[in-house]
Amino acid sequence: MAATQLTADLHPLLSEYVIKKLQKNRLTTVYSFVKVEVEHLLKITNLPAETIVLIKNDLIERFAGRCQTAQSYPLQSANPLGTGVPSVDALLQGGLLPGHIYEFCGESGTGKTLLSLTIAANVALQRSAAYFIDTKCDFSGRKIQQILDREETGKLSEQELGHAMARIRVERIFSPELLVQTVQELAARKHLEEETHLKLLVIDSLPSLWYLYHDGNSSVEPLGLLTKLICSLRKLAAQHGVAVVLINLAVPMVEGAANSGTVESKRKVCQNGNYPALGRYWESGPGTRLLMSREEQSGCVPRFTVQVWKSNYLRTGDKTVIRMTDAGVR
């Protein structure tokens, strides 16, 4: 994240003249200004010491994170967001918690997109808004309609169907930078649009964007963007009570792939030797990671399971079975 530049409009006591003098001494960011000793700033700016200390304290207070006691910390709605799939709701102890970040990871064809479509449709049915970011052109309005049509015991009227579908906003994004920018805007813009009742954000999927970097020379840029993404997602989730669902791949562990003889530290793998993509940094990104897998059964329909891989409030290892149907996941 670029450090904030020092400009005259940050503080009434900072004039253009002072800014120019600071820039001559290579103090261009707010952080560099507050880190430098007062005596040094005295010499550069010729401002009185009390003024400098006052400006510093004001800037620190403005840019630091807000400190609140847990007592007065805004109580997020503890009502979990129902997913519409009873077995998944049971696994999640009620549903998706607003303010929490979830990840569905699994191999292709394990039902991640279908599950996220089912959840989005269900959120729309409950009269909340959902935002679906589609990076693979997998979103299908038709599928949403099928899911919505079968959900209610009675059929929805045309109008209700239209309203529900209007509550799901879909955006196609094909570059990681644009994704990060969109999420940052969502986190910032929410202040203005309180009527939208955005409760769910789905990003399907992350590896399809980040694999664009795989033939680059260094992993600094993609990881920097991943950091920005997860931090903006956390801000959106915590400050606006949004449940975030991310879709990731589970990739096989490549044996003996470590370079220059160093030993790859043991990564936790699931039963078939897969682990979540996007690297070690991403392991601790989402608060809860659900592994979706498909077990082929001889002569029968394959069995789809959802298992808790890691979570800070669910029990690791809990699993449940889901079914793929035309009307979404059941």
Add this chain to the structure above:
Amino acid sequence: MCETIESAFITISRLASGTELTYNLHPVLFPDGGLRPGELVEISGESNTGKSLLCLELIARIILPTNCGGLELEVVLIDCENSYSRPVLLQIMEKYILNEAEPSLASALTDPGKMESIKLAALGRFHLIACYSLEQFEFSLLALPALFALQRDITFVLVDSITTFYWSKCTARKLIRQDTYQRGHCKALNRLARKWKKVVLFTKPSHFGTRQGAGHDFETTGPSLDGCTQVSSSFAGNLTPSLSGGMTSSSVESSLIHHRIELSEIDNPSPRGSGTEQDDQRFNAFVTLADRQQYVRFYLIDSYGMSWIEA
């Protein structure tokens, strides 16, 4: 006649160290006496071994009143990973209140309102700063002294975690090694702890900054589409088994960090999910104190937080 004879050097260093105050923060983790003001503690471990949970456990012990086994002091948590969860903290506090309430209090606990008021009062002693960017984090550290002056009872500072924003700091234009980044923050936290006489604890993932090869932090080795492992393994830390993990850190750091707690999962020999009854995952905490004492403690994670297993 004096009872003991000690050299002038020892006398002066004893007097200069200020009060002999120690905080009995966690009798299982720190059995002999506890932590002194000015000390820095590192909590490391792989993902999902309970580092953030341990932070919440420690916070509960700090903020609860003394008649419930707590220290009745104030604490600041700098939360970079969105790991603070109010329901989990309330659950942990309830566990401690029920287990450790003094007899005089225990009888009053049958009234649910009493439990709620204890918890609410305790939450007033817990200061939370959420940071969503590197800049916000750095400024929050600078803002701590003003907070200390305002709230004099703050005795502990927890940071979860210090590595969250590493990739924001390490850009293609300005590379910085993981251990350099960590050392910088450890120094700053150490200074803060010593100057303001607080106890500072921080978490970090164990794979961070422990890379043996020099200078290969940032390159990839041309990964295949399926092998995102390549992207990660070239910069990720490699870790010798956790027992010696703490010792391979540079000696400079060992003088900055007074105590280390390394959390790791014990590999379950029975295959997971095969039986109908799932065993709780077992973990161990490997503690290294400033005076080179080392010991292991075992725990489970259940719906009430961490549950320590008597050896």
